[in-house]
Amino acid sequence: MKTNKIIESMLNHRSIRKWKQEPIGEEIVGILLEVANRTSTSNGLLQSSIIRITDQKKKDQIVKISKQAYLATAPELFIFVADNFRNDRILAEGNSATNFAADGDRFLQGITDSAIMAQNVVNAAESLGLGVVYFGSVLNEPRRLIELLKLPERTMPVIAVGIGYPDQEPQLKPRIHLETRVFENEYKVFDNYHEELKEYDEELQEYYDLRDANRRVDSFTKQVKDKLSLQSETRAEYFELAKERGYEI
């Protein structure tokens, strides 16, 4: 098998939610940010930015949004932002007659630019022995987060990543079988997903989530039902909010 250290590290990825309470150092932060900046970007338009949270008070305020206390203990916290403001300003300064810096196309690119940048930071951090976790929960109340970060119009927060030296060793979480997630040439619809996912459902129930110490997790299909039969209104209005903020989508 033609593999290597980085691939082994990717195949062993686990979210880390408990870190040693020591800084990761400015040199390493610098490397992570250089990697972020080097990430591919749609049409070379650089439609993403990073807010690095170093102010503990601000972290504590973000915890009120995320409701995950461990966020406040992340030695580093980066928030990745779809940024269509910078290019909008460039057009405005040049008095362009037309300005499509924030249409649906460019907003999507801003989101994907932000996400792939985050994943590059994750991979770089893990290659240095750091432990990371994605904080989707910073979007529980996007309006409050936008206020806290003083984000201008035509920007939207997309994802956050917490980084530090790991202080826990979580179990590797089972994954869905490839045949239900990777298709050749066209999408494959299955007759019965409960049937198709039966084996994966069983495997997942053997997994222990460290967040709920010593409690096995539910099957995948049960988790899907429980999580997706409810809605968070403030999360669900993400694209409505984007419109309010100047996106023409």
Added chain:
Amino acid sequence: MKTNKIIESMLNHRSIRKWKQEPIGEEIVGILLEVANRTSTSNGLLQSSIIRITDQKKKDQIVKISKQAYLATAPELFIFVADNFRNDRILAEGNSATNFAADGDRFLQGITDSAIMAQNVVNAAESLGLGVVYFGSVLNEPRRLIELLKLPERTMPVIAVGIGYPDQEPQLKPRIHLETRVFENEYKVFDNYHEELKEYDEELQEYYDLRDANRRVDSFTKQVKDKLSLQSETRAEYFELAKERGYEI
């Protein structure tokens, strides 16, 4: 400087648009797909899927959408899809009274799941000496792509990646300076972006894009003006199309 091979490879990332015309091998494809499947996923909900294009006729049809002839020569072509269909079916099979599998929150997660998965594949591929490029151009006409890939409702194509052994050595493209892209604790608005980006504008003009052999590229601010004063209607309607396809955003 505490760096390593993967970080050096990330800092030296270039898009590769010309590949040796040899397959990358099923074993390697298998590794890349395992890495994709191991990528972090919002709330453990696995809201992304991959369509692997192996049919040359289909690649040729996708070129008609992307208008980039070299897409047809990519030894491997993966299209990453925001997939809120699978979980919607699980809820429907369970006769859930409420079903929020495809609201704005879950759609955003489907998009970010797809994007970070793509970046993981990119990093794994590059670590094996492969050359990759993102094809955002597959979204030039999303309706046609959806038809070609037979994507069901509550799914949207997000991004594509071409992979093969590189047959060119492009120059490293300059990047914006970090102080205009990374901010501490809150977003920083500059008074004059042309002024702020002057140095970067100059650096970029020293760069040669292999796509336009021996022609230097425009400054960043000029590119922004040229690209964003125009709009592609079929690209811009991405989120409208998502609504038509069952997303409640």
